[in-house]
Amino acid sequence: MRITKALSTLLLAGTALLAPAGAAAAQSPSPSAGTASAPTEAGTGFRTATALETGQKATAGASTGDYLYWQFPAGAGQRATVKATVRLPEAASRTGAATWRIDVFDGLRRRQACAFGAPAQRASQQDTSVTLTCTLRTVRAWSEQWANDPLPGAYYVRLTATDVPDRDLGRPVKAEIEATAEDAGGAHDGGGQLGAPLHAAAVSEPEDGWNGSWLTDRWGWTVGGAVLCALAAIGGYTLTRHPHRGSHPPVRH
Structure with missing residues (x-):
């Protein structure tokens, strides 16, 4: 016994x-996300994309038809999710429906596919807002040159409207965007390391x-x-x- x-x-x-x-x-959530002031504007291209910290909720005023750009960091082993909400003009001021969409690109400006979420949504004339989401594949520590795998570095988010009636172009909208990143776990650890992050000078390094x-x-x-x-x-x-x-x-x- x-x-x-x-x-x-x-x-x-x-x-x-x-x-x-x-x-x-x-x-754990980055402690700096709650202390840094959240951006209140967006860039108009890749070069002027507004830098975000993961966990921040940024806002921006814009016009329907504009291209809005943000960028955020993501490290190896993380699975990033982008969520955007667009507050639309009053229904009486619009003449028809429009499709809103978000696209996510890596540091080399390669478009990354969404593993989950709804990156494009059709907003009817009566809708007051539209919400878009995109969860990327897990960021890998390294990859073959020919592959389009997500790698550590900066990620760009582009928000815009398509299929907009001509008379509705230029109508004011309010956009809110947030990028989060969670650890996907050791099961997604592929080994190896990337020599340097992909064009990540403007965003902060993950914890x-x-x-x-x-x-x-x-x-x-x-x-x-x-x-x-x-x-x-x-x-x-x-x-x-x-x-x-x-x-x-x-x-x-």
Whole structure:
């Protein structure tokens, strides 16, 4: 019983090592996002794109038909989501429906596909607002030159309206945009590192760096699993090497 109880204690201790792994890999919100003043305008092109910090809610006044640009940082292992809400003019001042859309580009200005979300929405004449979302694929630490994988660096967001009636062009709108990034976990860690972020001079570096933190949940599970295997091997050896004495009475002649 003592050996069994001791083995159980060791196994529980080894299991406890696995618990902090997920917590250590989880991304906490950047403390600077709440202290820096949120931008109140947008750029009109890639070169003038307004820099955002992840977690900030930026606003901008514009006219229907304008192209609005922002940029934000994303590091390896992160999955970024962009959400934009457009407050539309009064229905009485509009003559028809319009399609609003957001497009996301990486630091090389390559358009990135949305893995989830609704990056384009049709707003009817009666709608007062329209909301667009785009969740990108997980940012990789490195990639082949021919691939279009998302890599660490700056990401550009473009917001505009298409299929707008000519008489509605120039109508004032109010845009609100937010970019967030969460840790996708060690299962998406492909190894390798990019030499430098892609055109990220205007945006701040993520809290865990452009190449992500080396301490991911993959490392936690690996170390924890190794500890559990070692403890199980020691316990099994102890049970087979030193069986309980006195379980069978000695044979007397």
